Amino acid sequence: MLASAVTCLAELGWTGSTVTVVAEHAGVSRGAAQHHFPTREDLFTAAVEYVAEERSRALRELPTPASPHAAVETLVALYTGPLFRAALHLWVAASNEPQLGPRVTALEARIGRETHRMAVELLGVDERRPGVRETVQGLLDMARGLGLANLLTDDSPRRARVVTQWASLVEAGLGD
Numbered sequence: 001m002l003a004s005a006v007t008c009l010a011e012l013g014w015t016g017s018t019v020t021v022v023a024e025h026a027g028v029s030r031g032a033a034q035h036h037f038p039t040r041e042d043l044f045t046a047a048v049e050y051v052a053e054e055r056s057r058a059l060r061e062l063p064t065p066a067s068p069h070a071a072v073e074t075l076v077a078l079y080t081g082p083l084f085r086a087a088l089h090l091w092v093a094a095s096n097e098p099q100l101g102p103r104v105t106a107l108e109a110r111i112g113r114e115t116h117r118m119a120v121e122l123l124g125v126d127e128r129r130p131g132v133r134e135t136v137q138g139l140l141d142m143a144r145g146l147g148l149a150n151l152l153t154d155d156s157p158r159r160a161r162v163v164t165q166w167a168s169l170v171e172a173g174l175g176d
Contacts, residue, residue, distance in 0.1 A: 001026045001033060005047035009086040014093035019043060041100045045107060048090055051083045052111045059118045068174075069167035071122045075139060076163055078115065079147030088151070115140060125174045135173045142166055 004026035008017040019040055023033040037043035055078065065071040078084065087108070094104035119136050120127050127133050146162060149155045 001028060001036065001043075002047040002050040005043050006051050006082065006086045009044060009047070009089050010082040014044075014089045017044070017089075039099075041097070041103060044090055044093075045100070045103045048083070048087055049107055051086070052107075052114075055083060056114055056118065059122070062122070064124060065122055067167070068123065068171040069164065071119075071124075072139065072143075072163050072167040072170060074122060075119055076143045076146055076159065079143045080150045080159070084144075084147045085151065088148075123170065123174060132174060135170065139166060139170055 001022070005017070005022045008022050008025055012021065019033050019037070020030050022043065023030045026033070033043070037046060059074070059078075062074065065074055090100075090104055091108070094100045116136060119140055120132075123136065125132050125136065127136070142162070146155065146159050150159065
């Protein structure tokens with residue numbers, strides 16, 4: 001059910017992703033869906049959180065990337081997949097839905113902290129060093145921007161060049 005909610009949100013946006021649509025996609029009745037998720041907001045908040053947890057688990061299981069370039073590629077991939085697209089739709093909906101806003105804000109703050117922590121681990125850097133925290137956050141902000149650019153068109157050729165350049169900057173800025 002949660003995976004179907006994320007797929008629907010990424011493909012249909014907030015307005016097209018009703019509980020009925022998600023239940024159909026998941027192959028369950030609307031009543032069964034509402035039994036587990038009383039409101040639409042409960043369903044989509046849980047779905048994005050579920051996939052974010054799966055993403056975190058998968059990243060924790062990755063071996064340390066062989067190079068700064070591989071680490072930057074891994075981090076950028078977080079923002080170019082269906083989870084980011086679904087989260088973006090949820091952010092837009094939260095900006096207009098008062099009952100959804102606080103839930104999404106809290107969820108995104110937690111996910112942001114976890115992503116930052118994972119980035120520090122993937123890059124193998126010491127955040128106590130001056131400028132490291134800001135460099136890692138700049139990398140994540142850049143990755144988010146690449147994810148936004150990828151929403152409308154396949155931006156992979158340009159993205160590959162940007163990732164190469166950022167990997168060089170990260171290596172220079174975070175190296176010993």
